[in-house]
Amino acid sequence: MSTDAEFADARRIPQPPPQPPPQPPRRPAPGAPSVPPRPTAPPSAAGDPPPPRPDRAPGVPAPAAPPRPDAFRDTAAFHLAHSQDLWSGRGAPPATGEPAPATPRTAPGTPARPPRPPWSAPLPPQAAAPVPGGPAHRPAAGRPGARTLAAAACLVLGVGLIGGAAAGSWLTDEAAGATPDAAATFARGRDVWHSTPVDTLFPRTVDGFGAGPGGADRTWSRIAVAPDGGCAGAYDPKLAEALARAGCVRLLRATYVDATRSSVITVGAQITKADQPGMAALNTRFSTGNLGARTDLMPLPYAARDTPARDFGRAQRVSWTVRVLTDIPVVVYAVSGFADGRPFDRPQPAEAATRPGATTAPAESGLGHDAKGLADRIGTDFRKAAGGAPRTTKASS
Known part of the structure; x- marks a missing residue:
């Protein structure tokens, strides 16, 4: 709905003057040049307003330019339609309704830029300068x-x-x-006798910290090593019969003397042919049958000539121990006696001679501790050589 105020405002707006009637084109006179002469008037100084155009009335502002369709150039159809021009380096033609960019003019005296050959590759997007008024570059x-x-x-x-x-x-x-791995350790235990140096299995010096009577320290020195061989003749008949079920691959023996050179100890290691269940069964038989405490199952000593153990025989045995190892196929034993060759008629197992409060001759002389301490140490060395974890095995009594 219109109001009087709107009509009043409309009457105050000045009306444009009437347009002059169109003039017919002038024909050039005969002999006159077809191109009009260049104006001789100097250009207007900077800052002067441009002269009014004949098709626009004075005081009427110029109509605003229509917005440039920048988004049209970014469509997929536009790029697909002009992809040949983009690859050839000519550039995309201006969109419909958009004027072509004017060619910049160079100042007088500036050398002209040589035209780019048609076979040259187009500049990369990073090096190409943005065109004034053109669409902004967008990364792919x-x-x-x-x-x-x-x-x-x-x-x-x-x-x-x-x-x-x-x-x-x-x-x-x-x-x-x-x-x-228990199986691998058990298998290696059967080969340690020929793959391990003798000084590793039977060290030259063995220190028994707290291994003597009352927790005293003991030290044993090796004085002889028996050549390795079979088990024939190495045991009394009863002990040989008890160990026959496990078989015998090799028997290793060495004899030690204590620091006072008053006691001698033979340590032996029998490598058996039994498997893990066989060694477990042998250990159970010794434990349940109390075979380790029987005097008729004592091992024999190794009496080396020209050593303090030269008189160490069956009658000189004072204490002993037999250990059936179940993690490796080895039976370790030790037997001790006096170095002066005195006979002893009441031998005692090492487990009984090392009990607290024992007052027997094997206990007070420390021969029971010598047999037990060396058997523990040699058993540990064989386990280490086989790659097993060191541990203490109780005597098979």
């Missing part, structure tokens, strides 16, 4: 740059290295704290 979507790809590769490589190091460290720690 979905195409990662070289820096992005390099950063991603470095990230993947770093994560892989860290993960590999962590996994390697985890596997190393797990292997270091894992329990050795």
Whole structure:
């Protein structure tokens, strides 16, 4: 609905003057040049308003220019239609309704820029200068740059290295704290007699810290090593019969003397042919039958010539112990006596002679502790040589 105020405002607006009637075109006179002469008037100084156009009344502002359709140039149809021009370097033609960009004029005296040959490759988007008034450059979507790809590769490589190091460290720690395979340890225990130096199985000096009577320290020195051989003639008949079920691969023996050179001890290790169940059954038989405490099952000493043990025979045996190992196929034993060759008619097992409060001659002389301490140490050395965990095995009494 219109109001009087609107009509009043409309009457105050000045009306444009009437347009002059169109003039017929003038024909040039005969002999006159077809191109009008260049105006001789100097150009107006900077800052002077341009002369009014003949088709526009004075005081009427120029109509606003229509907005430029920048979005039209960014459509997929536009780029597909002018892809040949973009690849050839000519550039895309202006969109419909958009004037072509004017060619910049160079100042007088400036050398002209040589035209670019048609076979030259177009400049990369980073080096091309933006055209004034043209659409802004937009990076192609979905195409990662070289820096992005390099950063991603470095990230993947770093994560892989860290993960590999962590996994390697985890596997190393797990292997270091894992329990050795029992079957592999048992199998290696049968080969230690020919793959391990004698000084490892029977050290030259053995220290028994707290192994003597009352917790006193003991030290034993090796004085003789018997040549390795079979088990024939190495035991009394009863003990040989008890160990025959396990079989005999090799028998190793060595004789030691204590620091005072008053006691001698023979330590032996029989490598058996039995498997793990067989060694377990032999250990059970010795334990339940109390075979380790029977005097008719005492092992024999090794009396080496020209040593303090030269007089160490059957009658000189004072204390002994027999250990059936179940984690490796080895039976370890030890037998002790006096170095001066005195006979002894009441031998006592080492387990009984080492009990607290024992007052027998084997207990007070320390011969029971000598037999027990050396048997423990040699059994540990054989386990280490086989790759097993060191532990103390009780006598098979």
